[in-house]
Amino acid sequence: MNDSHFASAGTVAGLRSKACRENSLILLLYVFLTIILTYPAVFFLRTRVLGGFPEDNFHFLWELWYVAHAIFDLHKSPFFDPDVFVPYGFDLFRNQDLSAGTVLLFSPLTQCFGEVFAYNFLVLASFALTGFGTYLFARELWGCRRGAVLGGIIVGFCSYRYQHAGGHLSIVSTQWIPFFFFYLERTLQRRRSGDAALAGLFFALSALVTAYYAFMLPLAAVFYLLARCPWHELGRSPRPFIRVSLVAATVVVILLLPFAIPYAVSARSSPIVPRPIGEAQAFAASLADYFIPNGRHLLFGKWVQAQWRSGPNGLWTSEWQVYIGIVALALALVGVMHPERKIVRSLLITAAGCLLFSFGPGFYLTHPPPLGEGTNEVRLSPIVMPVRFIGSVIGFNQLRAWARLGFFVELMVGVLAAGGLQLILRALDSRRRSFLNSSLQWIVTVLVAGLVVLDSCGAPMGMSLVAPRAVDQWLAKQPGKFAFMEYPISRHAYGGPAIYSTRLTGKRIIMGNAQNPPNLAFWETLSAFPSPSTLDLLYRWGTKYVVVDESLYRAGVSFWKIYQTWSSLESAIKASPRLQEVAVLDEVHVYQLDSGVREINGKELLANGNFEQGNAAALPGWQIIGRPNIDRTGKHSLSADAACAITPKNFLVSQPVIVEAGQCYRTSVRFRSDSPKLGTLRVQLKWSDGNEHDLSPSAPAIMEIPSAPQWQHPTMIIQAPIGSKYATVSAAAGSGRVWIDNCSLKKLANDCEAVLFATPNQVSVTAGQPGRAAISWNTYHTSGGRVTLIIDGGAETVFAGGRSGLQMLDGIKPGTQYQFRLYTSPDTTPAKSVEETAVEKTATITADPNPVPAGSGLGRTQICWATLTGETGEVYVSQNAGPEHLFASGPTGCAEAHWIAGGSEYEFRLYTNDGSRRLVAKVLVTR
Numbered sequence: 001m002n003d004s005h006f007a008s009a010g011t012v013a014g015l016r017s018k019a020c021r022e023n024s025l026i027l028l029l030y031v032f033l034t035i036i037l038t039y040p041a042v043f044f045l046r047t048r049v050l051g052g053f054p055e056d057n058f059h060f061l062w063e064l065w066y067v068a069h070a071i072f073d074l075h076k077s078p079f080f081d082p083d084v085f086v087p088y089g090f091d092l093f094r095n096q097d098l099s100a101g102t103v104l105l106f107s108p109l110t111q112c113f114g115e116v117f118a119y120n121f122l123v124l125a126s127f128a129l130t131g132f133g134t135y136l137f138a139r140e141l142w143g144c145r146r147g148a149v150l151g152g153i154i155v156g157f158c159s160y161r162y163q164h165a166g167g168h169l170s171i172v173s174t175q176w177i178p179f180f181f182f183y184l185e186r187t188l189q190r191r192r193s194g195d196a197a198l199a200g201l202f203f204a205l206s207a208l209v210t211a212y213y214a215f216m217l218p219l220a221a222v223f224y225l226l227a228r229c230p231w232h233e234l235g236r237s238p239r240p241f242i243r244v245s246l247v248a249a250t251v252v253v254i255l256l257l258p259f260a261i262p263y264a265v266s267a268r269s270s271p272i273v274p275r276p277i278g279e280a281q282a283f284a285a286s287l288a289d290y291f292i293p294n295g296r297h298l299l300f301g302k303w304v305q306a307q308w309r310s311g312p313n314g315l316w317t318s319e320w321q322v323y324i325g326i327v328a329l330a331l332a333l334v335g336v337m338h339p340e341r342k343i344v345r346s347l348l349i350t351a352a353g354c355l356l357f358s359f360g361p362g363f364y365l366t367h368p369p370p371l372g373e374g375t376n377e378v379r380l381s382p383i384v385m386p387v388r389f390i391g392s393v394i395g396f397n398q399l400r401a402w403a404r405l406g407f408f409v410e411l412m413v414g415v416l417a418a419g420g421l422q423l424i425l426r427a428l429d430s431r432r433r434s435f436l437n438s439s440l441q442w443i444v445t446v447l448v449a450g451l452v453v454l455d456s457c458g459a460p461m462g463m464s465l466v467a468p469r470a471v472d473q474w475l476a477k478q479p480g481k482f483a484f485m486e487y488p489i490s491r492h493a494y495g496g497p498a499i500y501s502t503r504l505t506g507k508r509i510i511m512g513n514a515q516n517p518p519n520l521a522f523w524e525t526l527s528a529f530p531s532p533s534t535l536d537l538l539y540r541w542g543t544k545y546v547v548v549d550e551s552l553y554r555a556g557v558s559f560w561k562i563y564q565t566w567s568s569l570e571s572a573i574k575a576s577p578r579l580q581e582v583a584v585l586d587e588v589h590v591y592q593l594d595s596g597v598r599e600i601n602g603k604e605l606l607a608n609g610n611f612e613q614g615n616a617a618a619l620p621g622w623q624i625i626g627r628p629n630i631d632r633t634g635k636h637s638l639s640a641d642a643a644c645a646i647t648p649k650n651f652l653v654s655q656p657v658i659v660e661a662g663q664c665y666r667t668s669v670r671f672r673s674d675s676p677k678l679g680t681l682r683v684q685l686k687w688s689d690g691n692e693h694d695l696s697p698s699a700p701a702i703m704e705i706p707s708a709p710q711w712q713h714p715t716m717i718i719q720a721p722i723g724s725k726y727a728t729v730s731a732a733a734g735s736g737r738v739w740i741d742n743c744s745l746k747k748l749a750n751d752c753e754a755v756l757f758a759t760p761n762q763v764s765v766t767a768g769q770p771g772r773a774a775i776s777w778n779t780y781h782t783s784g785g786r787v788t789l790i791i792d793g794g795a796e797t798v799f800a801g802g803r804s805g806l807q808m809l810d811g812i813k814p815g816t817q818y819q820f821r822l823y824t825s826p827d828t829t830p831a832k833s834v835e836e837t838a839v840e841k842t843a844t845i846t847a848d849p850n851p852v853p854a855g856s857g858l859g860r861t862q863i864c865w866a867t868l869t870g871e872t873g874e875v876y877v878s879q880n881a882g883p884e885h886l887f888a889s890g891p892t893g894c895a896e897a898h899w900i901a902g903g904s905e906y907e908f909r910l911y912t913n914d915g916s917r918r919l920v921a922k923v924l925v926t927r
Helices: 003-037 057-073 100-104 107-115 116-144 146-154 159-164 176-190 193-209 210-229 233-237 238-269 277-282 299-308 327-333 341-358 401-429 433-456 469-479 491-493 494-507 519-525 531-541 564-576
Strands: 049-051 463-465 483-487 543-549 557-559 563-564 580-584 588-593 622-625 629-631 643-646 651-654 664-673 679-689 699-705 715-719 726-735 739-749 755-758 764-766 773-777 785-791 795-802 804-812 818-824 832-840 844-848 861-864 872-879 886-890 892-900 905-913 917-926
Touching: 003 146, 003 844, 049 057, 049 116, 049 494, 057 100, 057 107, 057 116, 057 861, 100 193, 107 116, 116 146, 116 159, 116 341, 116 401, 116 773, 146 401, 146 433, 176 193, 176 210, 176 401, 176 564, 176 588, 193 210, 193 238, 210 341, 210 401, 233 917, 238 483, 299 564, 299 886, 327 401, 327 433, 327 832, 341 401, 469 494, 469 543, 469 588, 483 494, 491 494, 491 519, 491 543, 491 557, 519 804, 531 543, 531 588, 531 715, 531 773, 531 804, 557 844, 563 564, 563 699, 563 773, 564 917, 622 818, 643 651, 643 726, 664 679, 664 726, 679 715, 679 739, 699 715, 699 886, 755 818, 755 832, 764 773, 773 785, 773 795, 773 818, 773 832, 785 804, 804 832, 844 917, 861 872, 861 886, 861 905, 861 917, 886 892, 892 905
Parallel strands: 483 543, 764 832
Antiparallel strands: 049 463, 543 588, 557 563, 580 588, 622 651, 629 643, 643 739, 651 726, 664 715, 664 739, 679 699, 679 726, 755 773, 773 804, 785 795, 785 818, 818 832, 844 861, 861 892, 872 886, 872 905, 905 917
16 A cells, blocks of 8 residues: 555545534534524523423423433333323324424433423524534535525524524424435435435434424425436436435335334324314415514514514414525525526525415415404415415325425525625635635625624523422322313413423323314313313313412403303302312412212112122123123223223123112213223113113113223213112113223212303303303203293293203393203203393403513513404503503504513503594503
């Protein structure tokens, strides 16, 4: 081996070492910028979480914690949590909720340092790595280090990323995308298997971060390849391209298949409902979004919010913030003139293609208003965009926020801007290179980079304190692992803080946070709290405590079109004998929920209700119909060792037991589905006379209950009809296959007094819009019943029928009297009656939190307002009784005030302007 060979090897090693040092310095630059531009995040890595308000960021805190907890502590699959959405549990696959590219990949980090540090670290790292990956991609295309540095700053610290850093860990994790394009470009140019493997690796990592990038990155890659791929070489010599394509595809399949298979199985066992196309339109970008600056900009953020982010254009700024930037756009326009035409063409085609898809099903210049109250859907634009044609395809039909393709637009614009800066620097370069020229080029680069940062930066990065509430601490101290329910649903029971409460309390929750809530079919019933039907449902699901936040109800809360205030809710809670207040902590009330009945002596009437006696072929006390599965391994039982699986054709009927006519009885059973298939349980209580003849076809009492993966405890209270001497209980599956245990029939001490309940008992309605009330009833008679309605003393009409139930009355208007009467068939005298009225709502404005917690720097609070009349509202703020300044506008909305100083008072005033300016509501904020 000659000296020249060693010299050549040494030269290569030296070049590699120099490149490594250079790359390390560039990466450190992006790390330094991350620390500065996300201030003060680096000082609160263990105690606070990025995001000014506890929303989706707390959901990802839970996800980081639970996955690590399941793997390292519980030693079980991290893909299903039974303690959320009890009794259904939370399927991370079905909800597209497992961000494997962040949460699963970095679970060791979470286990070592905790979920708060892991969340903050991953978000901050995504800034530096996105910038560095863009730098490598831009340098590969243009060969200009200075331009590439600028491109990394433009993309790594773009408005899209700033916006999602406050709550969307998966969406802000864009760092693998520029690395994919970097190695894709290298693969196209060099056709090396190593580059192809790395391109496949970074594609898979991007896809594992979120389903959005799993479907959007291929779209962007197709556009890029259409313009960048050397098709003439592919036609002449396809083998190198086939080889590298197979290498990349193999890596992708190996990494994605372990997650794609269980996702497909989960979707098949429990069908995922596609997103409505009107919702896809609502969360798509408008053209104006690309030119509207950050609403939290230090210099003109307030003006942007007042002028551009009010009304319909201010509803979903978390998704619509895809501002390109004036400086970046200007440089990109210069870059379009770059002599490397093929590169320019590929970047333009990719940007244009992603831009068109980001508009969703149709094109809008600015955003239209929602179709109605309580819906996210908007009217489709008559200008059809490509999403209209692929939006129904499986996979794509689950993508709601098409505006997220805006990142790919920003990526391509940033890389084009890098080329534009290269042209500018070339123009400054003289024929004879000198130190002065090099210094001038770096000075220009730094100045332009400063303008880019100034153009896109927002206020200091908001952070939320991660600490248990007083009620969380109280719940954590209570013995046992029980379930609890929170109200209001829209603020505490459903959302990121709700699901994270399982971490803080160690208990189970009835609600949670999900794209596809498994208990969605019951939300109407849950909205009627504290009606008997709602309490029956919560008791059936094993709820021990109901937690109610008084402070949130003061301004009024609407859920499922049921509007409640604390005054209306408190009186209804006090009227319920089943809710006993056991604690009040910081205006949060804790009520213990019980069955609301008293047994006479606790004596069980059914023999062998727990199936412990007998064998696989015989059950003393029961008649076996067909071939139900009697399991004695203890694997399927709730307690002890026995349980029975029943179907519609294979079920159990109890031996007759003696009863007393006119006496109240409660029958109950514990049951769950034969997972993963859900079904229904059908329990029937039949009465017979002294000769054991059935009383009549209408005499049996029946309850049909949908099953769930976890045990439920449905109960039915019935008054034994006249002439009854014996009763039998039959338990069968109405559909599917279910497991049952602990069947019971007991005599009650009360007299089964009929119940008729209306909530709210005085409906608050918006002017010109009708209200809604929930009517719940129970006759406790086997012969059924009916509820009638009389409006303003008019004719009596049938409103609802059945032994018990819950029915909504819509269209309630102020000034109208509504009287409900409950009849027990065939009685002609009402057993119960209740009257309902309505009052007109007044305008509201609230601040949350208020007072703003003390701490370093300026405080933050969210101001929400509603004129409730459809009139345009204007929110003004006055500091320390000083002059007013416009804060926000629109008939309804929320906006963040991120400049609350200690020692000052801020009065936010809501005005309507329908020709005459009127003050309709105000709130005083302190710190």
